[in-house]
Amino acid sequence: MPEPEKPKALMAEMHKSHRNTEATPEQDLATSLRAIPVVHSDYETVTTMDQLDRWIAAALNQAYVCIDTETDSLDAMQANIIGVSLATAPGKACYIPLGHQAAGEGLFGGGMLEGQINRDAALAKIKLLCEASHVLKIGQNIKYDMLGLSQRGISIHPIDDTMLLSYVVESGDVGHGMDELSERHLGHKPISFKDVAGSGKGQITFDRVPIDRATAYAAEDADITLRLWMVLKDKLIHIKKTTVYETLERPLIPVLMQMEREGVEVDRGVLAKLSSEFATKQAAIEIEIHKLAGQPFNIGSPKQLGDILFGKMNLPGGRKTATGAWSTDADALDDLAAQGIELAKRVLDWRQLAKLRSTYTEALPTFINPKTGRVHTSYAMASTSTGRLSSTDPNLQNIPVRTDDGRRIRTAFVAPQGSKLISADYSQIELRVLAHVADIPQLKKAFADGLDIHAMTASEMFGVPIEGMDSSVRRRAKAINFGIIYGISAFGLSNQLSISREEAGDYIRTYFKRFPGIKDYMEQTKAHARAQGYVETIFGRRMHFPRINSPNPSEKAFLERASINAPIQGSAADIIRRAMIRMMPALNEQGLKARMLLQVHDELIFECPAEESKATAELVKKVMIAAPEPALKLSVPLQVDARAANNWDEAH
DNA sequence: AGTCTCACG
């Protein structure tokens, strides 16, 4: 995607013109933008084709325009486009209503409102603008608009996204929603969606919002987004993070849009069968539990369960939660189960089945899109503090894998007839990143030699040979390796391994003695976070910890652990982002028809023609392994395991 | 709306 020249020149211009003033450039820009008032009555409602032509012509005549679509659903795959707003300059914006209905109850509403231009004719003009390669289209979370417009055959390029600009400029404990950005950077509180559509049970869809109110709301959104773009682009340049935005954020937008649009096939029949099997098992366990408890109660209520276990039965070793209630989580029940309390064991089984049913076997089918017959998750690009993606509606990044019953849910994620699913995942990517950034000779050598990294750690720590190593020794080393990545504490490790805090402390001291570079890296990272208020990934993405010097010791310790973890987790996230961005062109070059469907942090899932599965798997591995290059050459090799099968369980 | 619990990397 070519960088549009005019906006770049414009931003340089803005910089120059403010360079001699006392205030920093971004302060000045924000101040001057604040001086242009937001006047809702100045916004134009576009009701004729002539009016639309004038706006499109004006936009085509400049280097950038802000665009925003209004719809009747948060689900872009099912949403109807109700209107489009454009902003060409601060304070200069319009709203083009296309699908507003008369207010009223559901089907008894009064039908299409007058004074709206024909939707298809209008979208044809809007398409010209969206696809004009010399006009930068600016949006707030523009992936959403792109997905909706792509359903109508409209693509958008080139693009900029204020949400992602904000994410690069200040990723930490701040949000990146438009209302929040407006208040933070412009000192202006925009009309909220609740103000025009109401909330809760009385909420109406946008097509029932009166057009004058819709114009005030929608045109303002475009206006504000344009102003935010000016402020944020300036800040981005000022902190020299343009490359992060242009290589790790912006190019991922169309990739994720395509993945969301593609969706994944989920076999209803498989889920239905699992659901009834789980329900039957669960019902039998429920009877047993009530018998063991001597009374019926709601097993799903932690409060009632706590009362039974620690009140009525007066069992020992009960812990309390933060709010003073009896803790009944899996750890607490495990303790009781270890004491031979049958009731606790049965509740654990019941809970697992309840979870599998409510979150997976019963919820997933409701997400099958009636038009495509597939499940289309939504990826959030700016919701984590580390640069990872997150997945919602449904979350396809937490499909069970750790238990046998849970894993069976993955058999419902299938390849269509004649196709295969390919799962490709990085092996130990975070430990490899750690070996690289902390520059640990033994770790680097172990990865270079393809050794079992946990066994190597155990061997170094406990002085036992890798050959014929006791599995519990390796398990302890594995827990320590995880702990290191998380910013280890004796308490956390002791909990994980069910050992005393003293013993855990001994392990940690032993580990640091054998791997002094890790200790150094951790201390340096904390020092950097305390001094700068942020840490960075290997590609320069910043993650802010504004409260790292908190006077509250536990908060401070928590943030120090998080600051140790962030560069590791974040660098791994950057690597897979780079792989995803290169994947589409790489597949195209090879003439392969594979589609990338899902990302699960260190894993990518593809669908491809069965006869291409071998070639696809090879290429996917190659792209993933080479992802850090040419920006960076890691001092450890990356390893990717890939497999093709008819469903996700067998491919994984 | 907040809490608890639990699914994943």
Place this chain on the structure above:
DNA sequence: ACGTACGTGAGACTC
């Protein structure tokens, strides 16, 4: 002395 392993999202229950 302080309470923790790091990062998420979702469903059920409670108030």
